[in-house]
Amino acid sequence: MYILPAVTILVLLTLVPSVFLYYVSITDYELGQLWSTHKLIGFRNYHRLLSGRDFEFWPSVRISITFMLLATSIETVLGFAIALLLNQEFRFKSLVFGCLLMPITITPSIVGQMWKLMYNAEYGVLNYFTERLLGVKVAWLGPELAFLSTLMVDVWQWTPFVALIIYAGLRSIPSEPFEAALVDGANTVQSFWYITLPLIRPLLMLAVIFRSMDSLKLFDVPFVLTQGGPGSATELLSLHVYRLGFAQTGWVARAAATAVLLLVMIISLSRLLVRHIREGGSTV
């Protein structure tokens, strides 16, 4: 009874649009078409995607998954390293924290704009340094490097997030196990591997889940930075959905079907990871 208002809002904000999305994905609706003239066409949109008649779908899936794997693993490793450094006492620690928080708090589209300026081949600050120091001009957003450049922005923005989560985990570990290990004659590597890692594993997995889901549905940064180009070097699945449905083609229904498949991918991935945490949790 008391949760009715909240449930109503939840239904309106999530359930209705999702059901609408599923419905649109089995129609032939196009942007600008009058809604009353749309037809139901069954699973034709899905068939088109899965059978490879939409040439861009599978390459986009590949790009999205590669991006997710690279971004998550780099961010986790780097974030872990930074968290270990933060776990020691040093001067200006709060200043370092401030600097780490900054990328997380900036709106992703603004991050995209900032990096677009810095990456600019002619006037960008990065090329100013590469030209001065190494004498080379790098086409950061050219066909070869655009994917890695986009990856770098994601790493820059979200590594601190992972670092902070893991840092919180490190702070919560009691010191007794380490003292006991020291008495038993364990070296630093051993106590890291057998004590630190298992103890913060749940938080580590949490960070991995967040980052993998987020990077799978990443949109704003590559949208501003490259618009999916050049060619389809950075055409993540989310951008592909946008380009199908809007821009010049206006295939809203086909975009909806692609979005549903993206949703299925994200949900199955997160379930996989959550189950992994649960199983792992019981062994610790």
Next chain:
Amino acid sequence: MRRYGTILMALLLVLAVSCYVSAQSIEEWASRIKAELGGSEITCAFATHPSTEAFQAMTAEFEQLTGIKVNWDVMEETYLKNKQLMDFAGGSQLYDVLMVDGFWISEYAPKQVIVPLSKYINSDATPDWFDYEDIMPAYRNGIGAYEGEIYGIPTAGETRFVGYRKDLFEKYGKTPPETLDELLELAQFFTGREPNLYGIAMRAQRGIHFASGWLTITYNFGDGFLDQKTWEPLITSSGTVESLKYFIELMKCAPPDVATYTHEEAVSAFMAGRTAMWFDATALVSWILDPTKSQVYDKVGFVPPPSGPIGDAGVFAGWNMAIASGSKNKDAAWAFITYMTSRAKAKEYVLHGGVPTRTSVYQDPELVARDPSYPVQLASFERANALVERGLAWIPPTPELGKVLDRVGYWGNMALIGEITPEEACRRAQIELEDIIGQ
């Protein structure tokens, strides 16, 4: 007898009133508009473009004269189409006056995103000094009309021609290109000839921009992307494949990031002195000749589009002003269009950096003296007319055009960045086009 007399009197009266209305001056027209529509508000959705800047410069005077308040929403071209279509589909009725690319008319008209304009043009309320007939016929029919009905008033017409650096051409003893072969040779010659110098700049960003850039020379090799009578895709025909190969060879002489260029980046590269040549829209010349924007304003010359293997062809493209079908202030929107695009205001518009579409402007001695590219522009129109004589429209008038250009421009761009061969790009584009047209 007396009844006929009354009817005659009435007719005469109507005629007199309508003559009075259409012969009125701008001030008389404005005071009538102010009385009828003063205090209303219109919102314009426009693209970043020299013509938009000119209209914005003239807005204050219009507001003062008519009491209609004008809001501007100016954005990049791709977003513009999205916003206009979403405003229409969502029924939000934000916009009254739309700036519509000639490419979009054949899609907007059947979807009824914009309203037919002939009833406004032929209305007695439209003054003589608007003068629709003064707009060049190729623009009226080529970019503003669909299936015989007028949907847009052409505001910024363009054909395309070649701009070149006179200083560089003199230095190396070169003459401007007459044929596409010469154009390619010159582009190859200048690439790397001086530090940081490339041969040519054009638009080639994935999607509609690449398609538009490719279309600059497509008709010099064949009949283009679609058979304009049967609507069969022609991408794999030998002429079209050849034209893609040529375009890609030419783009190898452009700055390395050309695969991300729209018309804005292309003209910027030329204005910054990075390329020896530029082959794009005449509408952008006012930027190139503007000392505050361009580093090469005093060093450029222009020549008409070079001839290709099957002769001359040229571009007829441009922008329109149109009235959104969702507009709640259609009369105020039409008053705005009447004023801004009229013959009476055409000269002022061009002096503000606007882009001519009217015969009277091209013949105005003062304007011709001011912009040395006018005679070349007219020569370029003649070459573009060769296409009309072949029975082809530069913009194929099909409602599926947006999709066609997006797909063609996608595969062309893939070939440009070397992911696939031009032949393979054409083959895949053909499959997708058959799919789109067959729907």
